[in-house]
């Protein structure tokens with residue numbers, strides 16, 4: 001065996017040369033890796049004994065793509081293209097041996113190999129779109145030559161990871177080899193290629209699949225139209241589509257040039273910078289400075305959930321989906337039956353769309369047991385309380401759980417803002433109490449705010465973070481404060497949205513500005529969707545707010561055909577003259593005159609207080625890092641990922657500009673705009689949210 005460099009080895013076994021990469025954690029194509037591969041292939045191809053070459057990786061995965069940390073800086077040679085040329089131009093057949101994930105540049109390297117084998121658990125894909133890019137190393141030119149244009153469009157714009165079996169069917173992989181026997185399987189395959197004297201097949205030379213799409217621009221137009229909603233606001237999907245169009249309409253090398261141009265456009269643009277930042281933000285959020293890998297975790301084999309309402313049922317589904325047994329507790333048999341019925345319906349709907357099989361529906365339902373007795377939770381490893389937001393009820397439940405649950409069981413609450421220290425005080429084991437704040441619908445939404453209370457133990461935190469990953473959530477650790485991180489910042493935005501209305505901006509103006517910014521919908525459209533009467537009690541209504549009046553008129557949102565907006569039978573929203581009149585009457589009654597408010601002011605008034613609130617959260621130690629706040633807002637509140645998150649956006653605008661505006665608002669509109677001390681300090685020191693050191697722990 002020859003060590004080519006610290007991350008690359010070359011061995012020749014009989015007539016097969018084996019190039020082995022070992023660059024943890026994911027064999028990304030860093031400069032060292034490119035250098036090693038380039039040199040190894042030059043040597044392997046020149047080796048007199050070798051008649052074929054296998055490329056294989058050590059560790060958890062085949063090459064997972066370009067090294068994203070290198071982006072944005074100068075890249076040392078050799079380039080990825082040099083490496084690919086060395087592989088594709090090798091005079092001997094090259095076989096890629098794939099396990100784990102061959103993603104992005106990793107798959108693009110594999111597509112330069114003449115043959116590909118994989119283990120059944122492997123996955124392949126071109127996920128560059130998720131970081132605001134396109135496959136910039138020939139992926140958009142080679143992929144359609146194997147899988148055809150339509151499938152290629154779908155793969156590059158969704159970034160999906162295709163399982164090995166499907167990849168085999170599409171021709172992306174030539175053969176599956178036994179799990180755990182990749183090396184032997186790949187060598188055997190290489191020997192077969194040699195024995196059968198198979199050609200040096202190059203993907204670039206095969207135009208059959210793209211011929212079918214030549215002269216059919218409607219394929220691309222239809223694809224754009226069908227996905228317009230999904231792609232709204234994003235730059236990368238369009239450039240991906242254009243690159244595949246180039247594969248169809250241009251000779252291979254010209255197509256490559258066009259792909260490079262479109263790639264560079266994205267790489268230089270603001271969206272990819274935001275999406276790359278976000279990629280690392282999500283991973284960073286998993287690291288808790290004072291809860292290291294050495295902290296033991298508690299095995300969670302069974303979960304109890306209190307409350308079979310929408311939240312409780314949704315939460316239960318997460319665990320059942322992950323193969324964990326669940327007991328749901330309700331007070332009344334009808335409520336329990338209704339709750340379990342909703343869960344079943346949800347599963348059946350997924351099954352009817354092909355998401356899971358009928359058998360899986362039964363398996364998952366089989367894992368969820370209903371009970372009317374909290375005493376049945378004596379043996380569960382974790383309890384999540386999901387009843388309505390009343391402190392007295394929650395404390396009562398926790399006192400009971402303290403009595404019933406086995407020692408060491410984690411006692412979680414799904415409260416969206418109540419004081420968890422107070423809830424924990426109802427028990428004699430506050431170290432076991434933690435906030436597990438799911439977002440609705442809990443079986444769909446990715447975000448989980450994990451709330452550390454004063455006495456929550458490190459084991460309980462470490463277990464919750466690990467469990468979140470196991471059930472497919474993105475967890476962010478936050479501290480106890482009203483609304484925690486997400487709802488607290490939402491509160492700042494909602495307050496301004498309501499105030500803007502009382503100054504003369506119409507709900508649809510505010511919604512439009514926020515929609516155009518990239519949110520899926522604005523706050524008023526959202527209220528109409530959720531129902532204006534949530535938390536509204538007719539008997540207590542005094543007609544003191546616009547919402548009171550709307551509800552009294554039975555304008556309770558989409559469900560009643562009218563709310564802030566008027567709705568047609570297809571639930572299309574139209575600005576409502578009725579609402580407009582109510583608003584104007586309110587403004588007059590308050591002794592003011594409605595004024596014309598610019599879109600710019602609407603945006604600044606809604607967004608800057610969010611950034612300011614984020615700064616307060618950081619200075620109070622209720623979040624570890626600015627980027628954690630961004631993860632909360634992108635995953636839980638529809639902040640457009642191509643704008644990174646509110647704190648990233650604050651850095652883009654410039655903390656000095658945000659501060660100046662907050663001061664201006666404070667001077668004219670009062671204290672609620674008072675800038676956070678941290679924001680003042682940052683500006684004085686010329687720093688940014690991204691550069692702030694992480695808080696050492698959640699307070």
Ligand code: 3H9
Pocket residue numbers: 025026028061064065066067068069080101103104105106108127128131133134135136137139280283284
């Ligand atoms: C590209 O290829 C462009 C080309 O087309 C053109 C070039 C010219 N780079 O996610 P995990 C780190 S663009 C650098 O927790 P998992 C990650 O930060 C790239 N670092 O593990 C983390 O570090 P830490 C296209 C990377 O098992 C550690 O690895 N490829 C990269 O849950 C473990 O990651 C992609 O977009 C990278 N490319 O998931 C794939 N990837 O431990 C991106 C990971 O310090 N990667 N790291 O926090 C993934 O989707 C997942 O990481 C993967 C593993 C599925 C591979």
